[in-house]
Amino acid sequence: MDRLFKSRLERRFADQLTGPVRQRHDETEIRIAAGDVVAVMTALHDEPDLHFQFLSDLAGVDTGVVMQVVYHLWSETTPDWLRVTADGLSREDPRVPSVTFLWKGAEWMEREAYDMFGITFEGNRDLRRIYMPPDYQSFPLRKDFYLPDDAARSPGGGVRPMERTQAPSTTPTTALVRRTPV
């Protein structure tokens, strides 16, 4: 537990923190609003006394009340894991800025979070489903997901061979084989 790091964070991100900085074991946790993600992450990544170059993990969380996006960062300036929680996303339309401008490798993790929770990452160039079939309509890791009801909304119950995958919309669309750019 790095007490100094806690005070450093409190000083640096005084305006952005939406809750107290919590520490337990070897983890330091800060909570920010979804709108501040870009500023906070850029500061964490770029500033030499923070220098969080490693994005260890990016996870979506559904608490049943709100949605969260949780980032875990590593830096050589502190022995702790830094957990940044973008808190308070609405469950109806969760939106958060993408961090692919800092870590391009976050692209697939964001796609996964989108696929599982329906969290929209603004700025991710390729935000589409990654695990579930394209015609799948619900978000399996949400707390209100219940398999017999929710999967039934997707044509074929979400289980289809790749050739038969239908258009995501309910009305059938014509085939779109684009040969050359017009």
Place this chain on the structure above:
Amino acid sequence: MSLVPGLGLAKGMALTLRRFFEPKVTVMYPEDRRDVPHKFRGRLQLLYDEWGTLKCETCFQCAQACPIECIDMGGIDTRGRYHVHWGAPETYGERREESALRRSGRPVPDPAYRPFAAVDLGALDGILDEYDHDPAHMLAILEATQAAYGYLPVAALKRISQLTGAWYAMIYGTATYYSHLRFEPAEASAQAAAVAAHRPPEGAYLAALDAALGKRRNPGKPARA
């Protein structure tokens, strides 16, 4: 890479040629079988004791402990009255569906216990609170429940299982182990006792046996009535 082109290739070729003559590692499976380690966990079999009876006592502990829930077992309890089953339906019924429903904020139906009489479980919650929902005090909880209802209703056992997190089969095992706990009202038990009274007493058989054999049996344990 070496300076002489092709030397690496030649070395590799020499190595394969050397291995060509080396002893082989293949195990000729159906003919010779490898020894399985003592600790190997993959055996799926029931063991028999030296008299040829199954060692399994249908205690359901394996089915409860199985982390991936691949064991499905059924059996009759020691008094031959209730059929107990533990397997995928119970597991999913108790764990998966329930927790999924609970978390998604939906009501949790319990069709498995519908045939049993509904009882008012208000008293039970008080008992559980008193024992801090701790499964370690299971016997005390069960005794208190029996004191409150006169017997152990299935719905109450189910509720205890839900709230304490102890497996239903474990509670059931505890309840059947102690002879003072019963699963039906005292009247039903009395009826069963009356039926038992019609049978010739066990002592009569033993006395006849003693007479026939002309010697005394071990007098240590009195015969149970």
Place this chain on the structure above:
Amino acid sequence: MTVVGKSWSRLTLPGKIIFTVVPLLLVTTFVAVSAIVLLGPTIIDILAANLPIVRFVVAVTIVLLMTIPTAFLIIYMEMKVIALMNLRIGPDRVGPFGSLLSVVHGLKVLMKEDFTPTGADPIVFTWAPVVTYLASVMTLLVIPFAPGIFGQDLNLALLYFFAIGGLSVVGLLMAGWSSYNKYSLLGGLRSAAQVISYEIPLTLSVVGLILLAGTMSLNKIVEQQSGWFTDWYVFQQPLAVLIFFIAATAEANRTPFDLTEADSEIVAGFATEYSGMRFGFFFFAEYVNVFIISALTVTLFFGGWNAPFPWPWPVTLDLDPGSLGILLLILVAIVPLILTIVFAAPVWMISARIKGWQALIVGFILANLFIVAVIFGLAYVGLDWVAGIFWFLGKTYVFVFTFVWMRGTLPRVRIDQLMDFAWKWLLPASLLNLFVTAAAIVVARSVRP
């Protein structure tokens, strides 16, 4: 039911077969004998008048038939040798040491469903394996196996070989194009590029040898290498052998140049969509190709059917078994018996646990092996073509083993490295070899005309 029907139904299955076949055989024999007696002279006259055609037909038939056991043998060899190099045992269930497994593979291929994918061009798709297979088999016609054992002795045998051998790429290209599959197409085009690139160093590497030999007839080339093994062309053209062998590996699509069917890249290349016997043709053609390439290497550079050393004393066996008369029959009857007892006796005496009948069986097997060995030894000494085939096949299979060995060891090269190697290294090297050879010949002639 009539009496005939009743007695027929009482027969067992072998009985039914015998009762059907024996009368048929009798009738056929009678007809055939009378036909031969009546028409025999005429047929013989016709055949004698067209002896070259007869020879050609017989040669083609034999060569076609020969390819199948050859392919079986090489497939088995590949399975077994690579397995042993991998520290496995390999096939060991079907036949002794699993040697019949490739035959079973052949039967399996015959029985499998032979389908044409939707969108394929059925005609080209069907003919592609035939073209590939025939192109391989036809090159076998000019290879001399032994003195007097060859399909055709062409003056331009070498040219014929390269011309026909190059045809097989047409088959691969047809397969790749007609399959309606992009992997097949890539495989077909790769094979076209590869084979065309490697034809050039392959052919050029042999030109030096042609200059030395002064002929393109394979028979004559082999005859020029008779005598001690130092007379083989490998010692006069070492660079050419290397170039020829590498280029031939690429021609035969073998590892490390097996890009046309690189399974980790383009699934199975041109053969992706093939199944059943059509795939079997490709499969056989590949292994026949290995044999042919090895055979040609041996023929050109390693003395062909010549032994590495001349037989030290000339032997002519003037055995005339007919002169023995009735004694021959007695010998044939008695010698195996005597040999069996002779070989069984020591086996029986080795251990008290060996029973008499067991010793007799072992003795019988040993005696048979001994007789076979004696017959082959006599044949080797007395008949030059037996010796020729022995040495030719022996040397050829050494090269086949090398191909298999390479397959067990080497990874695959990339397509651009393959092309680089052909055009930047092999082609200049083969030209260099050609010029040096030509210069050496000129110098040698001017010194000692």
Place this chain on the structure above:
Amino acid sequence: MPTSVPHQSTDDPRVTLDRDLGVFEPVPPYPPRTEREAEFYTLGDGEMFINMGPQHPSTHGVLRVVLKLDGEKVVDLDPVLGYLHRGVEKLCENADYHQAICYTDPLEYVSSLFNEWAPVLAFEKLMDIGVPRRAEYIRVLSSELNRIASHALFLGWMALDLGGLTPILWSFIERDEIVDMLAALTGQRMLFNYFRIGGVNGDLNHEFMSRLGDWMAKATEQIEAGNTLLNENEIFVRRMRGLGTIDTATALRMVMTGPNLRATGVPFDIRRAHPYSVFPELEFDIPTRSEGDCLARYLLRMDEIKQSLRIIDQCLHNMPDGPVMAKLPRLLRPRPGRAYAAVEGPRGQYSTYAISDGTDQPFRMRIHDPSFIHLQSVGLMMPGHLIADTMAIMASLDPIMGGVDK
């Protein structure tokens, strides 16, 4: 895209199909969902799509990659995942803490112990459980053995994807010995399920130790012998050198970890960077290489095997006495909270983020898998290389589809 034109089968003229089943166009039959998808599925001049997988001999599982080719050159590619998706995170949410570990076991099935270790560490943090020192040493010992097994298999796969038949079988011999001794220790050959919350399932036994001793005596020699087949092979080295090069900055941007990152010159190893278990007490180096190409990644793993052998040796010498399992209640109910733990596996960082809501089941369990992360950088390395190199690059990153698809 149901076409109503009846299509006659070439194979059997009597059969007519209602759709053109023989032709599979990789272009999806619906409008593009993102700009990137639209850009990818638009063909330029002379380009074509080729659909690699999910049934392809060398995609290391059921991965489907749509390649956009210009001749044999790869212009762009689009990996399509999900063929092996099992929803492990969802399953873990509906299982109690002990059961959840079993679900993580088959994620990356060639390095199961690391998959177990990350959630076990996270759960122990969540419940404030201390692990006996002997258990920690056994964990390190067995997991380093597993690392060697995984790397040995990688070396073989790498060669197999380049067309070499033999190395894969030799490395399976190596792996088989390790797996057999781990079976003597853990009771299973592949999905060990050995780490428990608070310790390990069972102490070291004689069978394991004797097998380990036999193997250690010849391990170095065997691994060296297997390497001469490829390390000096000109064909192999020429194909691998300079292929799929990635520099340090890009590797960090792609959030790569493990050997793939260390091959670019960053000595980042969680065993040292964020120590867990007893690694601070053990001596070992972190091998790095600066080239960042496939050959560097290949050779780096070979160096790591040697370091693992060193660690195993130290573990055997320093192994303390004592229990292998902490005293735990039968029913685990951590108080509400969050915990994050990461371990250094053979492919990189395996980590678990667990949230407890006070019940006996994790409220949310996030599993971070290195294969998933590394596979996406294929899209960065591949363009410009030939189709033959797709498999070499992919193999050099060593993704296991069980982990990619979770």
